[in-house]
Amino acid sequence: MGIPLIFPSSTSVYGEPNAVPDEDCASLLPQTPYAESKLLAEKVLQDAGRNAGLRFVVLRFGTIFGPSPGLRAHTAVGKFCLQAISGEPLTVWRTAYSQIRPYLYIEDAVRALIFAARQELRPGEIYNVVTQNAPLSRILDCLREEVPGLEWRETESPAMNSFSREIPSGKIRAAGFDFYGDLHRGICETLESLAVKPGRAGHKSGQF
16 A cells, blocks of 8 residues: 655745754744745645545655756755856855755655655655755855855845754654765766856866
């Protein structure tokens, strides 16, 4: 007996946690319409599970990183990689250097979906899916290693979240899932995938 519905939710549903949250956290304070919509969808599924016997699992994904045709250019990794290969200074929010966020390598995301489809997971369960929790400073360190002469400028943003969010993935690991991704490797692969024209800023493994 399989799980006919796998819902890719988001760790953003946790909002501003008071402590490291797990899947059983009852205090969820989503900060954006996107996060609110994900949490609402989770509740719809839970109601359908109770009232109609729907078999489903929820995978709360971290922010996706890594190369893909649909690169998420509005997230930190995607945006910074695009700016780096264009020779532009990175735009870094002043208060963000030490703030931790949950990141999910794109191949781990795909593998998690396949894993959920093939396993006898308990219906109605929620699983955090996060390759690595890391501060923004870690992303900048990785980029500095790969892009010589990288520069950035600090900016202020009234929309900047002023909190860290570290999300554990122990539950899905206990179910037998292993993460293969790495933030540094994902950044390198993204830079390489974007390096399609000559004359770009220099890269350690070649020239853009």
